[in-house]
Amino acid sequence: MSGWAALSLGHSHPAVIDALKKQADELMHVTNDAYTVPQVMLGELLIEHSPFDRVYFMNSGSEAVELAMKIARKYGQQRLGGAFGFISAERGFHGRTMGALAAGGTPRYSAPFEPLPPGFDHVPFNDIAALKAKTTAETCAVLLEPTQGEGGVFVADDSYVREVRAWCDEKGILLVLDEVQTGMGRTGSLFAFEQYGIVPDIVAIGKGLGGGVPVSAVLFKEDVGLLEAGEHGTTFGGNPLLTAAAYGAMTWLLANDLPAVAAESGAYLMDGLRRMAQAFPNVTEIRGRGLLVAIAFDKDIAGDMVQACVDRGLLTNPVKPNALRLTPPLTVSKEEIDQAVWIVGQALAEVVVGKR
Ligand SMILES: Cc1ncc(COP(=O)(O)O)c(C=O)c1O
Numbered sequence: 001m002s003g004w005a006a007l008s009l010g011h012s013h014p015a016v017i018d019a020l021k022k023q024a025d026e027l028m029h030v031t032n033d034a035y036t037v038p039q040v041m042l043g044e045l046l047i048e049h050s051p052f053d054r055v056y057f058m059n060s061g062s063e064a065v066e067l068a069m070k071i072a073r074k075y076g077q078q079r080l081g082g083a084f085g086f087i088s089a090e091r092g093f094h095g096r097t098m099g100a101l102a103a104g105g106t107p108r109y110s111a112p113f114e115p116l117p118p119g120f121d122h123v124p125f126n127d128i129a130a131l132k133a134k135t136t137a138e139t140c141a142v143l144l145e146p147t148q149g150e151g152g153v154f155v156a157d158d159s160y161v162r163e164v165r166a167w168c169d170e171k172g173i174l175l176v177l178d179e180v181q182t183g184m185g186r187t188g189s190l191f192a193f194e195q196y197g198i199v200p201d202i203v204a205i206g207k208g209l210g211g212g213v214p215v216s217a218v219l220f221k222e223d224v225g226l227l228e229a230g231e232h233g234t235t236f237g238g239n240p241l242l243t244a245a246a247y248g249a250m251t252w253l254l255a256n257d258l259p260a261v262a263a264e265s266g267a268y269l270m271d272g273l274r275r276m277a278q279a280f281p282n283v284t285e286i287r288g289r290g291l292l293v294a295i296a297f298d299k300d301i302a303g304d305m306v307q308a309c310v311d312r313g314l315l316t317n318p319v320k321p322n323a324l325r326l327t328p329p330l331t332v333s334k335e336e337i338d339q340a341v342w343i344v345g346q347a348l349a350e351v352v353v354g355k356r
Pocket residue numbers: 004060061062063065093094095096145149150178179180181182206207
């Protein structure tokens with residue numbers, strides 16, 4: 001689980017601990033009217049390793065998505081004749097704040113909190129025709145996850161992402177990618193969008209960025225960033241303690257090429273799961289990218305599987321009633337992967353065959 005895919009380097013990694021200790025002795029917090037050294041260092045690192053030139057720090061993934069949407073709304077207001085609408089995907093997940101819930105495509109999360117903010121349309125994922133049909137003069141942006149995480153681990157097709165980019169260009173609207181879960185190496189490249197050969201206008205990141213501390217960010221090109229001082233802010237955004245920890249985590253992640261490691265480990269995990277699954281006809285699919293992986297079943301046994309795995313020392317998540325999600329740290333070893341595959345096999349034997 002790695003704490004909902006946040007512990008990119010595993011529990012209490014020395015790179016994070018050392019940075020936290022050093023920074024705690026120096027400066028834990030200060031008004032966000034002032035820049036701090038760790039904040040600038042993390043910002044520069046992210047800019048250096050991305051195609052963007054602006055970064056704005058937040059605390060959680062939801063907040064990063066909210067800010068991404070505010071940037072798109074302001075762009076729509078000033079550059080697209082007042083266009084304010086978002087098109088996002090059915091089954092998508094963007095967080096639990098009101099705007100993020102409105103963008104999300106899972107009524108189970110949002111229905112109890114209606115009415116939601118207006119201006120959000122949803123289309124089936126991986127369906128370019130549906131997206132084109134929904135686009136109107138009021139659309140300011142398309143908001144998507146490159147792989148839908150909470151929705152069940154569904155990877156966007158290569159052609160889909162490229163066609164969405166081309167469509168946004170044609171219409172002059174923004175492409176906002178929510179890489180809160182897929183970003184920072186998890187899917188096998190620092191950002192998932194790199195594997196599609198496209199660049200979004202705005203990207204939201206979080207989770208693994210902090211290596212276990214709550215820090216998120218929005219990255220964008222200067223020409224779409226029309227927000228002025230005072231139009232957005234949060235007390236702890238860019239806090240020195242948290243950005244120092246994230247800088248420690250990210251420098252270690254980059255120095256050890258963890259995105260490439262995640263690609264290799266992910267392939268090894270999926271291969272192991274597929275081989276194990278040959279003994280279990282109930283497994284219908286192993287899907288995912290990098291170390292964001294789901295095992296799908298022909299019936300709703302994910303809850304029972306979670307318990308059977310916990311009993312054997314493995315934390316997983318029933319991402320759908322019939323699918324189990326695995327999001328190990330990017331530092332997971334081959335031996336640990338072998339162990340996890342073995343445990344999932346044992347759990348399956350118990351749940352579907354009744355063998356302990
Ligand atoms: C794609 C995506 N966006 C946004 C969020 C929300 O992030 P947070 O829980 O840090 O607010 C999540 C969390 O699971 C996520 O997976």
